[in-house]
Amino acid sequence: MYLGLFSVCVILCVVKDLAATGLDITPSETIQAGSTSLTIRCSPAATSGYSSIYTIQMKRRFRGQYPQTKLLGMIDILGLSPGSKISQPKYDITGNHQLMSPNQSYLQIIIHDPDCNDAGEYQCITNGVSGSTTKLSQQDKNVTIQSNPGTIELTRVPDKSIYDVGDTLSVTCSGEVGNPPQSWTWESKLAQSSVFKAIIENLTEGQVVPSSTSGCDYNSTSVLTYSVTDINNGTEIRCRVGTSQLYALSTIIYVKAETTEDVQKRWLLADIERIKLEQQKLKLQISCLTQNTTNCNCGGN
Incomplete structure (x- = not known):
């Protein structure tokens, strides 16, 4: 007891x-x-x-x-x-x-x-x-x-040695982004400049997933959609994981020099597109008048 x-x-x-x-x-x-x-x-x-x-x-x-x-x-x-x-x-x-x-x-x-x-x-x-x-x-x-970021790679599609003004390309950076995972940063620098400027638009971020090789790190992808202009010849585009330049890759865009004929052709194509739009508006107005109805937008706006 x-x-x-x-x-x-x-x-x-x-x-x-x-x-x-x-x-x-x-x-x-x-x-x-x-x-x-x-x-x-x-x-x-x-x-x-x-x-x-x-x-x-x-x-x-x-x-x-x-x-x-x-x-x-x-x-x-x-x-x-x-x-x-x-x-x-x-x-x-x-x-x-x-x-x-x-x-x-x-x-x-x-x-x-x-x-x-x-x-x-x-x-x-x-x-x-x-x-x-x-x-x-x-x-x-x-x-x-x-863990620090590891191997990263950069690809561009389409991959051409020389681009034309008006081309659109996708630049993709992917790879190991460390643990905890670090984010991607994009920058560009014109050929005549010595300063990189941040790119914050036209970016698509992929899902962050555990690495299939180490099981400790994380992998992710970031895609930049880039439109080529006449000032982009020699432009350097750079992606980076985190803040260290040790985990950065870059590519240089070369653009075909436009002749006077190329510029005129580009303007002509722009005029053709504008004329097509005006024709569509005119057809809509004629259709409204012939049908004598107010159920459509006769102004074409």
């Missing part, structure tokens, strides 16, 4: 103290892919008030559409217990458990060559006795592992 009452008391006397646990992440909670290692150390805080420590656990909560939490490791009086697949050479897990010396107890995991699969919410959980109560404490920290 007394044992049963004691068991109930133990359950009811568990206290959650969020400040009793320390979670240290080095070199930083945000690192670049390609870093040598990431160290995560979980221990009772110096001000935890623990008089004895039962367990230290480390977990990672995966992000995504279906979040899940995985046990990375645990240490208690029975020793160190790594989580599933937490082993060398990818992981080094160490720890120290001193039942009556909480401040000397810890659990540590070193992740070698961390990549985006190691990102997520890391949880440090300690359980021990403080005064006459059992105390459970947890601290969480997010780890972000960034």
Whole structure:
């Protein structure tokens, strides 16, 4: 009977103290892919008030559409217990458990060559006795592992060595845009200029999708629809991922020089189109007059 009452008391006397646990992440909670290692150390805080420590656990909560939490490791009086697949050479897990010396107890995991699969919410959980109560404490920290943009390519359709005034071409830039994904920037520079100017119109952005090769980066596409004019000979068009010129590509548009005959021909074609429109308006007006009706737009506007 007394044992049963004691068991109930133990359950009811568990206290959650969020400040009793320390979670240290080095070199930083945000690192670049390609870093040598990431160290995560979980221990009772110096001000935890623990008089004895039962367990230290480390977990990672995966992000995504279906979040899940995985046990990375645990240490208690029975020793160190790594989580599933937490082993060398990818992981080094160490720890120290001193039942009556909480401040000397810890659990540590070193992740070698961390990549985006190691990102997520890391949880440090300690359980021990403080005064006459059992105390459970947890601290969480997010780890972000960034990657730079990768291979990008530029194509243009139609791809001609020399364009005619009035031609329309599609310039497409596509490739790896990093993690988190960075946006595309477009610029152009006339042949006689030394300054690039931003292009903000006639752009179509494709969907950002995970890379099929690395699984860590993202891919995307951006398309510029460009109309060639008589001032575009030697114009350089450039696309860039993010802000670095390391991830930029450019192409130069060469335009056929117009002769006097070419200009006259272009004007003639414009006049022909204008005359066609006027003829359509005139036919509509005649049709309205002959039908003697007001149910149509006789003004042709």
